[in-house]
Amino acid sequence: MTPIDILIADDNPVVRAGLSTLLETAADLRVVAEARDGHEALHLTRLHAPDVILLDVRMPGVDGISALPHLVRLAPVLMLTYSQESEIVREALLLGAGGYLIHGEFTADDLVRAVRDIRDGRAHFTPTAATAVLAELRSSSQQQRSVAQSTERMHNSVAFGLSSREVEIMDLIASGMNNQQIAGACFISEKTVKNHINRIFAKLQSTSRSEAIARWLGTARPGVAGHG
Numbered sequence: 001m002t003p004i005d006i007l008i009a010d011d012n013p014v015v016r017a018g019l020s021t022l023l024e025t026a027a028d029l030r031v032v033a034e035a036r037d038g039h040e041a042l043h044l045t046r047l048h049a050p051d052v053i054l055l056d057v058r059m060p061g062v063d064g065i066s067a068l069p070h071l072v073r074l075a076p077v078l079m080l081t082y083s084q085e086s087e088i089v090r091e092a093l094l095l096g097a098g099g100y101l102i103h104g105e106f107t108a109d110d111l112v113r114a115v116r117d118i119r120d121g122r123a124h125f126t127p128t129a130a131t132a133v134l135a136e137l138r139s140s141s142q143q144q145r146s147v148a149q150s151t152e153r154m155h156n157s158v159a160f161g162l163s164s165r166e167v168e169i170m171d172l173i174a175s176g177m178n179n180q181q182i183a184g185a186c187f188i189s190e191k192t193v194k195n196h197i198n199r200i201f202a203k204l205q206s207t208s209r210s211e212a213i214a215r216w217l218g219t220a221r222p223g224v225a226g227h228g
Contacts, residue, residue, distance in 0.1 A: 003030040004119050007050040009041035009067075010034075010080070011059040015103075019054065019080070022108045029115060036060075038067025045074045052076050052119050057083040057092070065091060072096035078118045086132035093133065099124035100133075160203045160215075169196045170204075174213045 006023060008031060010016050020031045032048045035041035038055075039062040045053060053075050057064040064079065065088070071077050072095065079092050079100040089100050098118045101111070105126035114124040125133065162170060165186075172182045179197070183190045206212035 001028050003028055004052060004115060005030050005032045005048065005050045006052050006054060006115060007031075007033045007035065007041065007045055007048060007075075008054045008080075009036075009038065009059070009064065010054075010056040011036050012056075015056075019111075022111055023115065025108065026112045029112060038062030038064055038071075041067055042070055042074075045071060050075050052078060052115050054078050054080040054115075055097070057081040057088060065095065068092060068095045068097060076118045076121070078114060078124065084128045084132065089129050089132040098122075100126070100129035102126045102128050105129075162200065162203060166196055166200050166203070169193065170200055170212070170216050173197070173200075173209060174216055 006029060008016050008019050010019070016034045020034070023029045023031055032050055033044040035044050037059040041053065041055065042062075053071055055064045055068065055071065055077050057079065058081070064081070068077060076098045077096065079089075079097045080103070081101075082103050084102050092100060098121070099114055101114055101124070105128060106114070110126075117124045168186065169182055172185060177185065179190050179193045183193045186193070201207065201212055204212045204215045206215055
């Protein structure tokens with residue numbers, strides 16, 4: 001069996017020794033080098049050509065994040081660190097890390113499995129890192145939905161010929177507000193609200209709130225009769 005050669009980059013010699021001991025309990029894993037910072041990790045990676053690099057985030061001199069884009073060109077990198085901030089997890093993954101393990105959240109067997117997974121191109125995360133990734137994905141998705149909704153409203157306002165005030169009132173109608181609530185939110189009288197709504201309904205070719213909302217939110221098209 002060809003061993004998987006590993007380089008450990010961590011400024012703490014106790015951590016490096018502990019990781020080496022854990023890894024070398026597996027017959028197919030071999031630690032070939034240990035580095036104290038990102039600069040030394042890059043030098044030793046070029047020298048030893050490891051199959052997997054275990055990389056800490058915070059190190060003196062050149063830290064892990066700074067070294068990461070250079071290291072991933074040479075070997076798969078598994079972040080192995082105490083740093084659990086979602087921003088750091090996200091940055092490490094964007095820069096090419098294949099996985100992210102946080103100290104205290106994995107066993108010796110988990111570590112061995114993670115090294116094998118990273119070598120074979122499979123991502124591996126401990127729970128806190130996985131949660132951070134999920135949070136970032138949800139945040140990104142929400143931002144994309146907000147942009148899409150804003151774009152859709154802009155498109156609809158042009159398509160239906162609504163003024164900026166009518167767009168504001170139509171959004172409030174779609175949110176479920178009644179005329180009195182809309183009047184309070186816009187600091188106008190209920191009579192003015194009714195006048196705006198009459199003009200909005202005419203432009204949206206709608207005869208009811210539900211039909212107008214359907215057209216405004218894109219579930220009905222201009223000129224297509226609805227039910228309200």
